[in-house]
């Protein structure tokens with residue numbers, strides 16, 4: 272299977288894992304292990320990164336094995352997002368950042384205007400920028416034109432588990448993009464993850480589907496396998512769909528009955 276390239280980094284795994292809402296750090300650690308994810312995202316403002324007295328999941332990991340992807344969750348404006356990203360960089364975490372600026376408290380959908388602005392500001396500051404966006408095709412193109420290193424359109428609202436609501440928009444975004452497209456948010460089950468990959472996505476970022484599953488460790492493995500299967504299927508090239516049947520066995524040269 273081909274590798275995933277984001278900015279100047281390459282990855283074997285096409286699963287990016289969020290780090291919130293696990294029942295315990297032990298279960299989370301095991302889920303991360305079996306998922307074989309190499310990129311872990313976490314909300315800078317929720318991780319006790321700057322509070323040494325508080326428990327911090329990152330302390331439990333061998334960080335040399337992972338690329339950390341700090342995200343700006345909690346920011347409502349471009350300026351707040353930039354401040355958060357700079358804080359993460361100053362602490363030596365990573366110069367990659369996931370721009371996440373929520374514009375609606377109920378749907379948790381991103382604010383397109385602030386998202387575009389923050390992405391531009393962070394690119395100017397030299398960050399490797401991965402931007403969480405809605406499945407808006409034109410906005411995804413504008414982000415790519417700015418120079419972001421990956422676009423991350425949502426499948427459906429964060430934590431909803433509704434899966435892919437608009438496959439056509441995702442297909443358009445994938446077709447037009449020269450940077451990686453990472454389907455982010457709303458994945459509910461392995462079938463959604465496989466579908467995203469079969470559409471041609473470069474990777475999937477998910478959190479709730481694993482962390483809140485009855486058995487997060489099993490689900491982490493299921494997601495890993497689904498993403499691998501979906502990618503392989505995409506690379507193999509699926510058959511065309513047709514309305515009428517075509518016999519699977521040859522119809523010529525049959526023995527007389």
Ligand SMILES: CC(=O)[C@@H](O)[C@H](O)COP(=O)(O)O
Nearest residue numbers: 289429430456457477478479
């Ligand atoms: C962890 C993270 O970055 C989330 O904001 C992300 O969008 C995942 O969404 P789900 O929890 O729906 O997978």
